[in-house]
Amino acid sequence: MITMAAFQLLFPLLISCVAASARPPRHLPPCQVVQMDVFCSDLSLRSAPVNLPHDVQMLDLSRNQVQNLTQETLAYHTGFHHLNLHSNKIHFIQPGLFKDMTDLKVLDLSKNHLNVFALSKINTGPLTAVESLDLSSNGLYTGMSDYFLADSPLLANLSLNSNSITKIAQNTFSGSSSLRKISLHNNVILEIEDGAFDSLDHLTELDLSKNSITCITDFNLCNLKVLNLSKNSMELFQSTTSTRPYKLLTLDLSENKMPYFPLLPRNNVLEYLDVSRNHLQSVNVTGDPEKQTNVYFSRLRYLDMSYNQLKSIPESFFYCMASLEVLNVSNNCISSFSITNEGLLQTVKIINLSYNSLQSLIFGENALQSLEKLFLNGNDLTTLDHQIFQRLPSIKHLQLQQNNLQICSSDQNHQDPPACVSFSSLRNLQFLYLSENNLRTLPANAFANTPLKLLDLSLNPGLDMDKDSLSGLEHSLVHLLLRENNISSLNTDLSSLRSLKHIDLSTNQLTVLPMWNKDSSIESLNLQHNNLVTLEYRTMLALERSLKTLYMGSNPLSCCSNLDFLHMVQHSGVVVPDIETVTCVHEDYSEPVNIEKVTKEMCHRPGIQNYIIAVVVIVLAVMIALALLVKCCHSRKRKPNRSFSA
Known part of the structure; x- marks a missing residue:
């Protein structure tokens, strides 16, 4: 009975297994063939299809289930130029597999399990023609890459990113003498x-970023053009004292622990140097002021020393930087910065001094003639020479947020605050940011003869704007930002700004809209977080012609006092991005109503109208009844007395 019961339980299972085996195998989605390229990615394949075109040149088998890489896996094809096996589960490669692939130039084996294969200590065999090889994300550790590189005579580009390599041995690349680019990013x-790269005469790019290297004391790769050592634990970088010319163009030493400036070859052609996010306390390469070593960077164009601990940068530091275009020293502790020598930094276009501790800023006459962008935000500056920016003839972009500056008037008869800064007659200035400056007043003609396109005066609570403060900007100003200024009404006539397209008046105390006319060019208007109850419909109608975007949220709008405006919003092409939060x-209604749900019928109040009509009807009825009664009385008095006496 037990056997019979077991058979009854197992019989349905046996039937289902037989049925499953009888079904035809599931056909995988077909590969895509484009001329001589075959794309078979994401198809759960364990090998290449057997019906590959005989002249296939590129095969993409990425993101599949390939485990063993053999001649059978590749359908016995050997004419590949490009083979992509990225993101499979390869843990075995048939030795000598690539020997006969004399046309194979690009081989991608990244994101597999080649560390398992490397444990066998078997070389893959010659990579006869391979020029680009990607072995990244394979769990390889020190010495394992040798089994893939031992015989790669033409290999030029090699990626070993995201492995577990701890040491670069002297013979690691001995079988790949043609290497031009090596990437070892994100190892340990x-x-x-010594000499690990010496045999690579053609090496021009080396990426060692995100490792655990602590120092380079004898840098001697003269032919190298790009070196990335960012995100290590470097405390020292020194090159040899050789006078040989170095070809290095780009050096990235960011995010390390260097307390001093790197000692670089005297005979260099460096163009890009990044030493940001270190522990630099001095621009001296020795750290000793008495043993100052001059740095020669005659071709340097970009220098980033941001996020360090620099307290000062002497002018002499820039003496040998005749080609510098970008200088970034933001987020340091610099209290004073001056360029008084007119021969210095003549080519510099951008200087970033933001977020320092600046108390003194001096620019000499005829210095910085090419400077276009100056970042001084976040310095709490209170005093500047009031004509300092007039000495910068090419200045286009000024960022002065988070300081304590006051603005001068261009009118000589106007009484200016002490130590104010002038922004008039800056012939090329187009972008000016003055938010968070505790500005108290904005005098008349503050920007006369300055063709500003953008003016940011936000976050200056209590700012008192003169009615002519924006005079002179009628034909240039496109963006005006006045948010969070606690403004209850605008004295300045914005309708005269014919080029103004974008204005931000959010987070103020406005109860009425500024006046605009039909000549307005406003395209974007932000009125969020104000005290607007009723919007002047004529003003909104004047804006409708040009207005494209309107922000209206967080205002105590009245539903029935703005019916025309609400109808315009509902039926015009104006986009209200925050419309879900705009209520009236x-x-x-006990709760505010979303403006999309407001209808004219909601404001016609039919109950009151019916009551009024009823009262009128009753009054008319009473008046008619009284008239009839009076008429009846009069007719009785006029009747003749027809009685006779006896």
Whole structure:
């Protein structure tokens, strides 16, 4: 009975298994063939299809289930130029597999399990023609890459990113003498043996970023053009004292722990240098002021020393930087910065001094003639020479947020605040940011003869704007930002700004809209977080011709006092991005009503109208009844007395 019961339980299972085996195998989605390229990614394949075109040149088998890489896996094809096996589960490669692939130039084996294969200590065999090889994300550790690189005579580009390599040995690349670019990003490299790269005469790019390297004391790769050592634990970088010319163009030493400036080859052609996010306390390469070493960067164009601990930068530091275009020293502790020598930084276009501790800023006459962008935000500056920016003839972009500056008037008869700064007659200035400056007043003609396109005066609570403060900007100003200024009404006539397209008046105390006319060019208007109850419909109608975007949220709008405006919003092409939060107040509703749901019928109040009509009808009825009664009385008095006496 037990056997019979077991058979009854197992019989349905046996039937289902037989049925499943009888079904035809599931057909995988077909590969895509484009001329001589075959794309088979994401198809759960364990090998290449057997019906590959005989002259296939590129095969993409990425993101599949390939485990063993053999001749059978590749359908016995050998004419590949490009083979992509990225993101499979390869843990075995048939030795000598690539020997006969004499046309194979690009081989991508990234994101597999080649560390398992490397444990066998078997070379893959010659990569006869391979020029680009990607072995990244394979769990390889020190020495394992040798089994793939031992015989790669033409290999030029090699990626070993995101492995577990701790050491670059002297013979690691001995079988790949043609290497031009090596990427070892995101390993755990602690040591580089002397001479590890010496045999690579063609090496021009080396990426060692995101490792654990602590110092480079004898940098001697003269032919290298790009070196990335960012995100290590570097405390020291020194090159050899050789006078040989170095070809290095780009050096990235950012995000390390260097307390002093790197000692670079005297005979260099460096163009890009990044030493940001270190522990630099001095621009001296020795850290000793008495042993100052001059740095020669005659071709340097970009220098980033941001996010360090620099307290000062002497002018002499820039003496040998005749080609510098970008200087970034933001987020340091610099209290004073001056360029008085007119021969210095003549080519510099951008200087970033933001977020320092500046108390003194001096620019000499005829210095910085090419400067276009100056970042001084976040310095709490209170005093500047009032004509300092007039000495910068090419200045286009000024960022002065988070300081304590006051603005001068261009009118000589106007009484200016002490130590104010002038922004008039800056012939090329187009972008000016003055938010968070505790500005108290904005005098008349403050920007006369300055063709500003953008003016940011936000976050200056209590700012008192003269009615002519924006005079002179009628034909240039496009963006005006006045948010969070606690403004209850605008004295300045914005309708005269014919080029104004974008204005931000959010988070103020406005109860009425500024006046605009039909000549307005406003395209974007932000009125969020104000005290607007009723919008002047004529003003909104004047804006409708040009207005494209309107922000209206968080205002105590009245539903029934703005019917024309609400109708315009509902039926015009104006986009209200925050329309879901734009509400109005209706006395018949306890909660604010979304403006999309407001109808004219909601404001016609039919109950009151019916009551009035009823009262009128009753009054008319009473008046008619009284008239009839009076008429009846009069007719009785006029009747003749027809009685006779006896």
